[in-house]
Amino acid sequence: MARPTPELIDALRRTARNLANGSPYQWGHMGGCNCGNLAQVLTKLNKDQIHQYAMQRYGDWNEQVDDYCPTSQMPLDIVINEMLNAGLMLEDLKHLERLDDRAVLARFPLEKRYLKHNVRDDVVAYMNAWADLLEEQLLAKITLPTFSELELA
Template sequence: MACANKKLIESLRETASRLRNGAYYAWGHHGGCNCGNLLQVVTSLTKEEILSYAHTTRGEWTEIAEEFCETSLTPAYVMISKLEAIGLTPTDIHNIEYLEDAEVLGKLSGGFRWLKRNDRADVIDYFEAFADLLESKLRQHDGQQLLKNLIDEEVEKPTMYV
């Protein structure tokens, strides 16, 4: 599962917002698909630039992510490194393209349901549910860290006997 962080959550929400407001969407277009739209937000590149970078290797984003090589300077791999830099894993990238992470689907408004990978409204719902899930994980982690810090402070205080 993705590493919950503010940058990733904001990127998912911005992507959903842009799609809701009419951003170009075409599931079969590397620059305008689910990952392509997220990459536009993360990199500030256009769909055409992302498409040209994606064509430096073969396959869809999910396959490119699986074959990702950190030492390669292939532009498609640079795109994958941008997604990984905000906390996504190759599995997350696959799930974003196919809208199929069960944990995310369980966070959908109205409860779990299967989504269509090439339906704009379903993509928006998935991005928002993913952001909600990560936000709840981040809040839970922050709360646990706060509690740990409070416990550590208590342990470090010397006990005074009167």
């Protein structure tokens, strides 16, 4: 699971908001799909640039992730590297494209866990639930001093 970073949490929420507000969404387009929309927010590239980079190799996001090499300097590998630097893991990209991470899905009521990977509203719900999960993980790592510790200082 991704490292819970403020940057990633914010990017997931902004991507979900963008999609909910009508940003271009096309699951079969490498720059306009689930990962492509998140990549736009994290990298500041547009969907056509991301798609163009992806077309320099074969395959969808799953295959691109399988072929990822951090030192290749292939344009999509540079995009993936930026996404990883924000806190994502390679497996997260695969899960995002299919909306199938069990920890994220467990946040939904049982009858709503069967998300369709190519339905905008399901992508929005998944990204928001994932952002909430990561935020909870981030906040759990923060310990504030107690009142008695403050008095001693």
